[in-house]
Amino acid sequence: MPAAKENGAERILDVAQSHIQRFGYNGFSFRDVAAEVGMKSASVHYHFPTKADLGVAVVKRYHEQFAAALGGASDSALSVEELLARFANVYLAVLNADQLMCLCGMLGAEVAALPEDVATEVKNFFSYSIDWLTIVYERKDQSNGKSETMAPRIKAQRHLATMQGALILARSMRDPKVFNEIANAI
Amino acid sequence: MPAAKENGAERILDVAQSHIQRFGYNGFSFRDVAAEVGMKSASVHYHFPTKADLGVAVVKRYHEQFAAALGGASDSALSVEELLARFANVYLAVLNADQLMCLCGMLGAEVAALPEDVATEVKNFFSYSIDWLTIVYERKDQSNGKSETMAPRIKAQRHLATMQGALILARSMRDPKVFNEIANAI
DNA sequence: GTCTATAATTTGATAGAC
DNA sequence: GTCTATCAAATTATAGAC
Numbered sequence: 001m002p003a004a005k006e007n008g009a010e011r012i013l014d015v016a017q018s019h020i021q022r023f024g025y026n027g028f029s030f031r032d033v034a035a036e037v038g039m040k041s042a043s044v045h046y047h048f049p050t051k052a053d054l055g056v057a058v059v060k061r062y063h064e065q066f067a068a069a070l071g072g073a074s075d076s077a078l079s080v081e082e083l084l085a086r087f088a089n090v091y092l093a094v095l096n097a098d099q100l101m102c103l104c105g106m107l108g109a110e111v112a113a114l115p116e117d118v119a120t121e122v123k124n125f126f127s128y129s130i131d132w133l134t135i136v137y138e139r140k141d142q143s144n145g146k147s148e149t150m151a152p153r154i155k156a157q158r159h160l161a162t163m164q165g166a167l168i169l170a171r172s173m174r175d176p177k178v179f180n181e182i183a184n185a186i
Numbered sequence: 187m188p189a190a191k192e193n194g195a196e197r198i199l200d201v202a203q204s205h206i207q208r209f210g211y212n213g214f215s216f217r218d219v220a221a222e223v224g225m226k227s228a229s230v231h232y233h234f235p236t237k238a239d240l241g242v243a244v245v246k247r248y249h250e251q252f253a254a255a256l257g258g259a260s261d262s263a264l265s266v267e268e269l270l271a272r273f274a275n276v277y278l279a280v281l282n283a284d285q286l287m288c289l290c291g292m293l294g295a296e297v298a299a300l301p302e303d304v305a306t307e308v309k310n311f312f313s314y315s316i317d318w319l320t321i322v323y324e325r326k327d328q329s330n331g332k333s334e335t336m337a338p339r340i341k342a343q344r345h346l347a348t349m350q351g352a353l354i355l356a357r358s359m360r361d362p363k364v365f366n367e368i369a370n371a372i
Numbered sequence: 373g374t375c376t377a378t379a380a381t382t383t384g385a386t387a388g389a390c
Numbered sequence: 391g392t393c394t395a396t397c398a399a400a401t402t403a404t405a406g407a408c
Contacts, residue, residue, distance in 0.1 A: 046374075072362065110209045111357050113208070163351065236385080
């Protein structure tokens, strides 16, 4: 959520994130970002010396914002259904923004082409997401008494995979409804 | 499946496909492909004048090979379970090859950065995949009598999304097991 | 912090010899 | 069908003035 007044570094992060979500890590340049922010590429290098530095900063900030939007998974004030709905809504906000991929869904696909620092941050984001969902599914299993055959962590992985794939499908089919249909089907 | 003896165009398609699956459309160059094939970039341009031409050819061939490996979805000699297992096995072969993305999963993420011709072929591939899975889920609904609330097409979309997302997760986590766990959980 | 200028490399693509 | 040679543009990155 871009605040009303942002410093140069923040505006660069906003634009860089949007470009990565649209075109991928290899699909944007310092000049692209600089032009949209309203400065020259040398000024972007002042804030983020290398492209890997910029990539790492974008992913770290995204991770933090994502965690803030999700809140705690063991928050007992919310039901399991409310927590999963919140998770879906965070993804829905991403898609509706401008038919964007999840930042880390995009970078996850490209992971073999990323600087190692950036790839590590992407892994951290997914680890966090799986941990969050695992806690929710553990609570779900506890609440309904029947013995579950599938481990909560596997359910969490499947849940996350379905959301990421739904974003790819919706974009590829050029039909945002596809995401909603899949998200509601989970 | 690269045959023992291939002409220049086929070898180029093999290498280009592998590079796209690893690094994405913006992550490979004519020179990269030429070097691995053992020729010069000008020779690649002889076979595929533009990068978009090469991209379209790669996706079309992938689509054909995928369809051949899947076979007919209404093939009554196979059970619904066998058909879904076959679908999963085609994806598994992709991942095991060398921790690759599905070609169209990668291109689907990058769709906003693709030439329109290539984006159209990606959409065709996903339309085909959803149609194939929809037929299988229709048969499944017919065989077990209970009234289903979720339309077969929605189930098909969800199934496909989960497979694509599972490839992203497995690569990002650098753990191929993740794909198997998710695929078995469907 | 932002600029101009520029270096060093890579990229997609073409011309023309063999 | 493949090569050498080359081009024009774009890319990441740096040096130094303001």
